[in-house]
Amino acid sequence: MSSSEKSVLQPAEQPWSTALVLVCSECEGGHGVDLAQRLKDAMKAAGHKKDVRVARVRCLGICPKRGVAVTITGAAQPAQSHVVTGKGHDAVAALTALIAPE
Known part of the structure; x- marks a missing residue:
């Protein structure tokens, strides 16, 4: 070129x-x-409003029988896909700890 x-x-x-x-x-x-939305609110409350982006997307192609498919990627980590089961605080807390460990 x-x-x-x-x-x-x-x-x-x-x-x-x-x-x-x-x-x-x-x-x-x-x-x-x-x-x-819950994860976005938790990241904001933990002081990660600007450095963590939570985006809703259509199908990720994982399609679990139960749970929600989530893929996390970042500058310091390769993409990882997870199936989140449960609908409460425990699911959000587990994701928060995985995304931005203290």
């Missing part, structure tokens, strides 16, 4: 530094939407 040609792909700065968390919004009949 000559210096006069521009690449079609340009690097973009990511707005998160700790983790990007993708939560399937279709799992458990839409429970993923609730889990994503």
